[in-house]
Amino acid sequence: MSLDAKVPLGPLAEKWDKRKFELKLVSPANKRKVDVIVVGTGLAGASAAASLAELGYNVHAFCFQDSPRRAHSIAAQGGINAAKNYQNDGDSITRLFYDTIKGGDFRAREANVYRLAQVSGNIIDQCVAQGVPFAREYGGLLANRSFGGAQVSRTFYARGQTGQQLLLGATQALERQIGLGRVAMHPRTEMLDLVVVDGHAKGIIVRDLVSGKIGAYAADAVVLATGGYANVFYLSTNAIGSNVTAIWRAHKKGAFFANPCYTQIHPTCIPVTGDHQSKLTLMSESLRNDGRIWAPKKQGDRRAPGDIPENERDYYLERKYPSFGNLAPRDISSRAAKEVCDEGRGVGQSGRGVYLDFAEAIRRLGKAVIKERYGNLFDMYQKITAENPYETPMRIYPAAHYAMGGIWVDYHLMSSLPGLFVLGEANFSDHGANRLGASALMQGLADGYFILPYTIGDYFASHKKPRPAADQAEFKQGEAEAGERVKKLLSIRGRRSPVSFHRELGRLLWEYCGMARNDRGLRKALAAIPSLREEFWKNVNVLGDGDGLNSGLERAGRVADFLEFGELLCLDALTREESCGGHFRQEHQTPEGEARRDDAKFCHVSAWEFKGVGQAPVLHKEPLAFENVSLTERSYK
Amino acid sequence: MNLKLRIWRQKNSGAKGYFQKVDAKGISPDMSFLEMLDVVNEELLAKGEEPVIFDHDCREGICGACSLVINGVAHGPERGTTTCQLHMRHFKDGQIIVIEPWRASAFPVLKDLAVDRGAFDRIIQAGGFVSVGAGGAPDGNAIPVSKNSAELAMDAAACIGCGACVAACKNASAMLFVAAKVSHLAALPQGQVERAARVERMVAQMDQEGFGNCTNQFECQAVCPKEIGVWFIAKMNKEYLKAKICQ
């Protein structure tokens, strides 16, 4: 199978307009006859489901949460980027495009990223119209801040709850369509498999989590907006339920998985306190606008931070990256924190932490200003750690946060499996090897409000296959297989909990495929994962029955998929023998310890084709052509 | 620390519930309340007993999924805190802790501590939005919004839809939830066109779902993890009256 990205020809700035004109349309009368399944109700899924329904399609939307409003986009704190140039500080579509391409370490598709920057402004307009309470200036205009390493102020925000407010906007649009009867909403329903008919994605198999009933839904196309897989590390900033199952199942049914090794480790999270830890909490990196990051110069310095004099502190980001300082991009800041801790200069009980200090900002701006800017984040920190960050510096450490990798999609957001569209974090498309702050919300909403609604029509107009019935053989078989799997999980009755397997897998991956990776470690992980998977299927313990709410069963199914996916993650990391963005191979670094890309050999997307569990997948390469930017070393010094 | 738990168990909506006594041993004060329940669940599982079902997801106080009544108080003893953000350092060694689900007829128990809050979504469906489809919105700065209005809207919009307000109210009233949504959109110029219809429809749906009336006990405000003020209820009542009079 060849990888045709379907990028339009012509000048970068005209590609999207040109393509919009070329795309075939579906007439309003015919839209009513088309059914679309949308799985996931975060920013990408909710905006897509609402927009498709507004166009007149019949939508079935699914989420495993009890309400669409609870999808994990809700937890995004910092903001959303848009090239509005409201601040008159030199921003433009081209600059947002360039920053995003460079931030992604030149591993994303130019045309996709440019389009993202183009529609970014429309997103803000749409959200404002919905009543998203963005921060305002005294004159009533929208406020902006600079965020995550950008040198212009292009980030729009709603206190520290931007994701929540954008998601409420999107899910309210969705609820409106549900009320109008154009979307059938299926909450507490988990996708267990994809159904493919004659080579096209035509439906899904689901489990109703309340009744336990397994069922099938048929449609003319399937849209997955099921988020990222950072929970493969067990501890991450993701919600407990976030999982890889939907996209992994789609991958097993033929959709290529792209760049799984591009995972983002976020630099500012609250450090781990013990084995009981179930998740890690992110402290928005907007804190880095005013906080200064430091560690003691001396190894094993156990003094309280206040007792360490100024000249014995190492403000290592400011020292190493004088022009970006504390705002250096996420991958760089995370690695720098790891290095400091590896040198034995980490702080806190575990020694895995560095300080994020507001003392200077409080002196300069006053406590009231800091409170206005970050009050809710400070409160959250205090709740979790019982320490007061106004008085003593926060302790932070990197944690798994976001997946840049995901299902391979073309310019139309369609996967290698016709009829299967993948949006938001679940696809691989726009962030390359590293995502910049405030870009995830932008991408999710761009995909759902402004890209998919155009491209999906072209698929319907070009493939006029009748919609299969949900009781046709492929669906019956899918239901039977899913039912068998549930039965199997319930019948093992081994000695270990699903969580214990998840924790062990996470430790393996964090150790060998986390912030720094090398050949030996990756091979170790690749040897260990299959035996852990084997043990899982012999020794996992899931109690209860399949016909009701059963959180152990849900967890076990997700862990089983993580145990397969983890192997692909490591294999991809092993194969990519260069360092780029969030993927740092220790064999490939400059003498100063910075990432060293290898554009001659690795300027491509790695798209993997599934060949069977335990079988070697096949690697397909989509070359990345850069016609508008020149590949430079990504320097933030 | 060691704790004596009394956990509500109920097989399904139709079944009769009961309190199960469980001892939680070796709990660290740094654990969150849900992490303590994780430990309990791992132990139950090891003993061959079915783990306790409870709703949760983000575990950082924003998704609104977690929903436990702890010693009679929705979300437990800490003010302005969701269950997932409540830490065990607020409890004493040896303490008895009673854990129950939200109790309201509009929120039927599904199993153990998990309830069905679909009624909230149906209230939003009735009118909790601005009717603008994707595309065609004017430039974001074409609609100036005073900083005060934006702040007020944000105070109301901070609601996470957890339902603690309902659980805490002796009448199981959903007024604080509905008031928060109505006030959020009424505070903004974008919400003006549908202002009257919105409040009428949302209140009608609220009544239809079987939520009780507000009798000004203010329990809702006391347990709200986002500390949304009861004065929003007064604001909604005004909105409602105005809508009815204008009709």
Ligand code: FES
């Ligand atoms: S689990 Fe999300 S608010 Fe508690």
